[in-house]
């Protein structure tokens with residue numbers, strides 16, 4: 001009888017964790033999707049840092065493909 005109880009408890013806990021995990025994930029995902037803003041990204045030319053674009057493209061000065069540059073909060077320079 002004790003064995004049966006143990007098995008029942010084990011099943012209960014594993015079932016609980018199986019149900020809890022996806023629910024938690026879905027919940028946080030939904031909140032994240034709603035709250036998270038797209039990070040501000042700018043594109044710049046590696047040779048011409050003054051060239052800034054909010055879209056990927058080519059540098060108007062040298063024609064190089066612009067690289068992604070995430071705008072940092074801190075400016076050390």
Ligand SMILES: [Zn+2]
Pocket residue numbers: 045046047048051059060061062063064
């Ligand atoms: Zn350039």
